[in-house]
Amino acid sequence: MSRIKAFLQSPSAGGILLLVSAALAIGVANSAYSDQYFHFLKFPLGPFAVEAWVNDVLMAIFFLGVGLEIKHEMINGELNTNAKRILPTVAAFCGVMVPAVIYFIFNHGNPMYHRGWAIPTATDIAFSIGVVSLLGTRVPVAMKVLLTTLAVVDDLIAVVIIAAFYTESLQFLYMGMAVLIFILLMILNKRNIFHPLPYVVLGVVLWYCIFKSGLHATLSGVFLAMTIPYRAQYSSGKWISPVMQWNSALIKWITFLILPLFGFINAGVSFSDFSFNDLFHPVVLGVSLALFIGKQVGVFSTVYILVKTKLVDMPVHATWSHVYGIAVCCGIGFTMSLFVDLLAFPPSHAQEMAKVGIFIGSIFSGVIGYVVLRYFTPDVSELERKDD
Known part of the structure; x- marks a missing residue:
């Protein structure tokens, strides 16, 4: 029991569960139960099918968690000053642009595939942090x-x-x-109202309005997160952080229920009609190479240029092999890439090819990133001793 508890509390637990759920989906989609699996996705539960409940409703909660994390980092975390924002912000932008360019190089000749340019631009937090956490002191805290x-x-x-x-x-x-509704939520914020009930009620109404507006309903989670007070004060004078309380309340549900469900619902690709030639499909090549090559080139080159020009300092106790390993791990684009794939392409061959590209690019990025950080970087304790 203690081992199970330790696993559930480990940073890698979310990534491992997401991987298991995705592998299970692929296995079922290519088994004798494939018809039942795909019928299950379309099975109606009230107003929505199963996959819509996960992708439109539960993923709004995931985006709420993302929004809360962004707000925390911007106010009291690693993005709370301009100096701290420069390196990750510029690296992230370059890590988006280079993969988009690589994807477009492979797909510029077919307008049908142009909408997929954003699929390889995102990094999966759960997977990438999970890989790095497996390495312990091989990776500096910075x-x-x-x-x-x-x-x-x-x-x-x-x-x-x-x-x-x-x-x-x-x-x-x-x-x-x-x-x-957003204005009403901001008024609650300004008046120091931090009880969750009015935010939940108005948040549900906000989700419905955005769902009907034509924007993707999951954006409601981010908008709601923007209105949650970061600090609030009881009448007794005690200060609390509603943002951190909401984050603590949601994180386990997101990690152990929503993301595994998302992986199981969306990772199921049938390879019954897949051929060796499909590996050279422009969408497969564009997505996989954009994730594996584009991400590492965009992130590593940005850090290298900013450090060499002395615009930012080299992260503490880090070597260039550490930076390269982390840049490679940024190519793990599972969750958000799959989500953008659903928006970019309707259910079709292109959507399935994009999923294959996501799997290939993410797996190569995870494995190569782990190898680089495990076998080609010094232990952080050695670097600390040298500094002492």
Whole structure:
């Protein structure tokens, strides 16, 4: 029992469970139960099918968690000063642009595939942190912080991309209602009202309005997170942080239920019609190479240029092999990449090919990143002794 408890409390638990759920989905989708699996995805539960409950409703809670994390980092974390923001922000932007360019190089000739450019631009926090946490003291704390903050900025960019590029049409009546609800939530914030009930109630209404407006409903989670007070004071004078309380309440549900469900619902790819030639499909090549090569080139080159030009300092107790290993791990793009794939392509061959590219690029990034950090970097304790 103690081992199970230790596993559930470990930073790698979320990534491992997500991997297991994805592997289970692939296994079932290619077994004798494949028909039942795909029928289950479309099975109606009230107003939505199963996959819609996960992708539109539960993932809004995931994005709420992302929004809370971003708010914490911006106010009292690793993004709370301009000096701290420079390195992860610039690295994240370059880590988005280079993969997008690589994807477009392989798919510029087919307009049908252009919408997939954003699929390989995101880093999966759970997987990447999970890989790094397995390495213990091989990775300096400063590099773990860099990876985490870079992934947070990456998620923020992904939210903007989803809102700006994957909205088909807008229903302005519902958009106006959503803005009104957002204003009401901000008024609650300004009046030091921090009881969760009004935020939950208005958050559900906000989700509905955004869902009907044409924007993706999951964006409601980010908007709601923006309105949760970071600090609040009881009448007795005691200070609390509602943002951190909400984050603590949600993190286990997100890690142990929502993300594994998302992986199981969306990772199921049937390889019954897959051929060796499909490995050279432009979407497969574009996504996989953009994740594996584009991410590491974008992130590593940015850190190298900023450090060499003395615009930022080298992370403490880190070597260039540490930086390269972390940059490679940024190519693990599972959760957000799968999510963008669902928005970019309708259920089709292109969507399935993108999933294959995500699997290939993420697996190579995780394995090579682990090997580099495990076997080609010095132990942090050695670097600390040299500094002493």
